Amino acid sequence: MMGKMETAVVLRCTRDALATETLGALLGARLRAGDVVALSGEFGAGKTCFVRGLASGLGFATDEVRSPTFVLHHVYRASRLTLHHIDCYRLGDGADIEFLDLDELVAGAAVAVEWSDHVDLCAWHPVKVRIGIAKDNWRFVQLDVGVATHLLGVWDEIP
Numbered sequence: 062m063m064g065k066m067e068t069a070v071v072l073r074c075t076r077d078a079l080a081t082e083t084l085g086a087l088l089g090a091r092l093r094a095g096d097v098v099a100l101s102g103e104f105g106a107g108k109t110c111f112v113r114g115l116a117s118g119l120g121f122a123t124d125e126v127r128s129p130t131f132v133l134h135h136v137y138r139a140s141r142l143t144l145h146h147i148d149c150y151r152l153g154d155g156a157d158i159e160f161l162d163l164d165e166l167v168a169g170a171a172v173a174v175e176w177s178d179h180v181d182l183c184a185w186h187p188v189k190v191r192i193g194i195a196k197d198n199w200r201f202v203q204l205d206v207g208v209a210t211h212l213l214g215v216w217d218e219i220p
């Protein structure tokens with residue numbers, strides 16, 4: 062039977078920060094406990110902006126969502142689901158994520174990790190979000206839901 066093709070990897074372009082936040086919100090609305098969102102992209106790409114969207118999609122007041130670069134870890138307790146926001150920038154490349162006790166965190170919550178390429182998250186089968194900077198404030202936002210099939214089609218309504 063021919064069904065609708067759902068692909069794990071999708072790409073969208075955003076013209077401003079709000080559009081990037083909207084992509085995050087659509088994903089956030091569908092997150093479940095155990096989901097790990099691994100973000101990558103250069104300085105100022107929009108990783109924190111995207112996480113603000115994740116939190117808003119969960120129903121969290123987004124003005125509290127800031128880059129946790131200096132504290133490493135923020136917790137947003139939305140009513141449906143808690144989101145842990147981690148930034149690995151200060152850990153440097155090849156850092157050990159053991160100390161974060163990610164197993165404990167993902168047991169009852171979702172986790173978003175900025176500068177995720179500094180750590181090895183393979184064991185948690187992360188959803189990958191890669192943001193690239195284009196000209197005139199545009200961003201390429203690539204999503205790979207991997208094995209998280211409940212997130213397939215999450216941006217279908219966005220052209």
Ligand SMILES: Nc1ncnc2c1ncn2[C@@H]1O[C@H](COP(=O)(O)OP(=O)(O)OP(=O)(O)O)[C@@H](O)[C@H]1O
Nearest residue numbers: 075076077078081104105106107108109110198200
């Ligand atoms: N299309 C866009 N999407 C996202 N952010 C955009 C866009 N256009 C402009 N911006 C601006 O780019 C900046 C993105 O900052 P943000 O803190 O989200 O980046 P970051 O990837 O988390 O950086 P860092 O690596 O320092 O943590 C914001 O100032 C935002 O307003």
Ligand SMILES: [Mg+2]
Nearest residue numbers: 108109128175
């Ligand atoms: Mg950031």
